[in-house]
Every structure is written in C-alpha cells, then in structure tokens.
Amino acid sequence: MQLYNSLTASKGEFVVPTDRPVTLYVCGVTPYDTTHIGHARTFMTFDLLVRTLRWQGGDVRYCQNVTDVDDPLFERARRDGVDWRDLTENQVRQLVADCDGLNIIRPTFFPRASQEIDGMIPIIQRLVELGHAYEREGNVYFSVRSDPNFGAMARMGYDDLLATANQRGNNPNDPLKRDPLDFVLWQTGKPGDPSWESPWGMGRPGWHIECSAMATRYLGPQLDIHGGGRDLLFPHHPCEIAQTEPVTGVKPFAHVWMHAGLVWLDGEKMSKSLGNLVFARDALKEHGPNILRWYLLTTPYREEFFYERAEVSRTREPLGLVEGALAATSGSGTPLEVSRQRDAFAAALNDDLNTPLALAHILELSRAILAASDDARDISTAQATLREVTGVLGLQL
Numbered sequence: 001m002q003l004y005n006s007l008t009a010s011k012g013e014f015v016v017p018t019d020r021p022v023t024l025y026v027c028g029v030t031p032y033d034t035t036h037i038g039h040a041r042t043f044m045t046f047d048l049l050v051r052t053l054r055w056q057g058g059d060v061r062y063c064q065n066v067t068d069v070d071d072p073l074f075e076r077a078r079r080d081g082v083d084w085r086d087l088t089e090n091q092v093r094q095l096v097a098d099c100d101g102l103n104i105i106r107p108t109f110f111p112r113a114s115q116e117i118d119g120m121i122p123i124i125q126r127l128v129e130l131g132h133a134y135e136r137e138g139n140v141y142f143s144v145r146s147d148p149n150f151g152a153m154a155r156m157g158y159d160d161l162l163a164t165a166n167q168r169g170n171n172p173n174d175p176l177k178r179d180p181l182d183f184v185l186w187q188t189g190k191p192g193d194p195s196w197e198s199p200w201g202m203g204r205p206g207w208h209i210e211c212s213a214m215a216t217r218y219l220g221p222q223l224d225i226h227g228g229g230r231d232l233l234f235p236h237h238p239c240e241i242a243q244t245e246p247v248t249g250v251k252p253f254a255h256v257w258m259h260a261g262l263v264w265l266d267g268e269k270m271s272k273s274l275g276n277l278v279f280a281r282d283a284l285k286e287h288g289p290n291i292l293r294w295y296l297l298t299t300p301y302r303e304e305f306f307y308e309r310a311e312v313s314r315t316r317e318p319l320g321l322v323e324g325a326l327a328a329t330s331g332s333g334t335p336l337e338v339s340r341q342r343d344a345f346a347a348a349l350n351d352d353l354n355t356p357l358a359l360a361h362i363l364e365l366s367r368a369i370l371a372a373s374d375d376a377r378d379i380s381t382a383q384a385t386l387r388e389v390t391g392v393l394g395l396q397l
C-alpha cells in the first residue's frame, strides 16, 4: 500500500506486517464542544484506513486519545459552572454517539489524558536528565535548542515555526523560557485548575506530552502510523517527536505520519474559534450517514475539503444508483464477472486512499450490474462484490 508520509514529504510503500498488528495512533479531541464535520472527516479518514487494512488481512491496533487536560476544557467548565469531569463525560458520550452514527469504527484503546498522568511524569523526568528539558519555578520546558532537528517535519525556518506556534497557543513572552519556542512539558497551572502531584510540585502536563505518554503506553516505543488533522503538523506532532525519541531511543517515533486536510465552510477554516461549525449530529440528522460519508469521500483526504451545505444532498443520486444495483433482479444467464472492478477499487484505496477514484469504480460496477440485470444475466456474485466494496468505505447499504 502506498501512503503519503509527512515525515518524508513523499508517497512510500507501507508494508502491512503479517506477524503482528499494525499500530495506529490518532490524536483525538479536547472534549469541550460537540463533534463538528472537521473532526468527523479526520476520524473518517483513519476509519477508512483501518477498514482498508483489515479488508486486506491486516490486524490493526488503534489508539485514539481524549485530551481532557487542556485549557479550553477548563475554561469552558468554569464559564458554564460545571465540573470539568462532568463536562468531559458528557462530551465524550456525545462524541462516541456521533462517531457511531457515522459508522466510524471504535478505536481499540480510547485513553483519557487525566487518567494517564503517571505515564507522563517519568518521560518528563528523563528529558530533564538527558538535558532536553529544564525546570523553572514548578514548570518544565522542552529546550528546542537541544534538538538540532526540532520541527524538521514542518519544513519551515525558525521564524515561521515560532509564528505558527504562536498562532496555536504558544506563549513566546513567558519570561521563564530560555527560547520563545520552548514548549511546556509540565506547568503549575492557574489557581483553581485541576492539578496533580509531581516532582516539580502540584501542576499538570502540557498538551504534547500527553500524546507521547499514551501512544507509547498502548502501542509501544515505535508506531507504524501516527495521524491527525493537518493543523497538528506543527507544533503538536514535531513536539511529540522531539520529546519521545530521546526517551525511547528509537527513531523514528512513527514510520508514517498522516495528516487529513482541514474542512472549510463558506471560505473560512471550520473551527471553534471562528464559530462557523457544522456539527456532525445536525448533518447526520439531515442527511443520514451514507450520504454524509459519500460526500466526505469525494475529496482525497489530504486535500482541504470545501463543505457546501447545498452540495451534500446531491450525493443522493450516485448512492441511489448503487442501491438500485444492489436491489436489481438476478437472471439465469451468463454470470457477470467483476473481479477487474474489484481489483481497480482495491488499487485506488492502496494508492494513498484515493477515495474519489474508489467511488468512481463503485459507480462503474453498479452500472455494469444494472446493464447485466437488464440482460437477465446472473448478477448475484457481482452484487456480493458491490456490497463488499461499499462496506470497505463504511457505507451501510
């Protein structure tokens, strides 16, 4: 299978191991707002990867985390006057319901950062021992100058790295830092925020270290595939790499880094901060899972997706064709042979999950079945193949 790898900025052969499961880690949500289409697209991308690997005989061990130790969650809990644990509980329940509704396969492991603090502290301690991190007044920072390759996957110079980090939550003016790009491994936190005991006093972990701890605990020191949304290409994922590799002593931390393109709505990136969200729950209620899935698969996962509310329902037409082919009457004439279309479908997915091409092959197969049905040929095997390949795309027809 060919997969595009952000680490090498190229497509490369991913050989599915036969003697052990494929390990896949995907960065999950901070549970403070309901699942929107941007999340849904990212999770659907990795759902499709899992389905494709399993279809081809691979075993997959899939870990997706919940970032329930994070400023936006605590701020939302304070604003609404609720306990952050209750907020997490409700939001995770909603997320699971939304993903189930979209027929997204549940991960093998679904850990929460708040339950994994004991795995983070030893990693931070080791980074301090190795000279990659330093403590200042109860905070511990990763020293980006200690890693000559820091941020390499982002392919940017220092100034652009810093500007991007600043847009995504970095505080360059923290006077305790040696370098404005240094990132937090442990912090004292705001008074009233949840905190845990540590060798540096009461506090809580930084966001990046949470994923390193959970990924290595559940999947081991080296992952086959690490994924997430495109916005994690910097700083989150390079920070994970910088803090994990010195501690495990294994490079690369993940063989393949996959990033799903972001979703745009009406010309702007769909994001909580802009408030232009389409919630998965609402879209599901309006269109149902099959239409929504088909629509989201019409663009390759790496490209940005331009969500147009008026366009979603147009998917009804191709889906109707497939449903018609599945319901067509089989005759007793020469059986319709469709192994060529099945192979072409598999080849499309094996080419870095080329979903538009896979959908085109499904339509071609459907038309062939309808034509053969008109000629009273035996289409039962072809229909079984059609059901099989639509199932790989997570369609429930």
Ligand SMILES: [Zn+2]
Residues within 6 Å of the ligand: 026, 027, 028, 211, 236
């Ligand atoms: Zn992560």
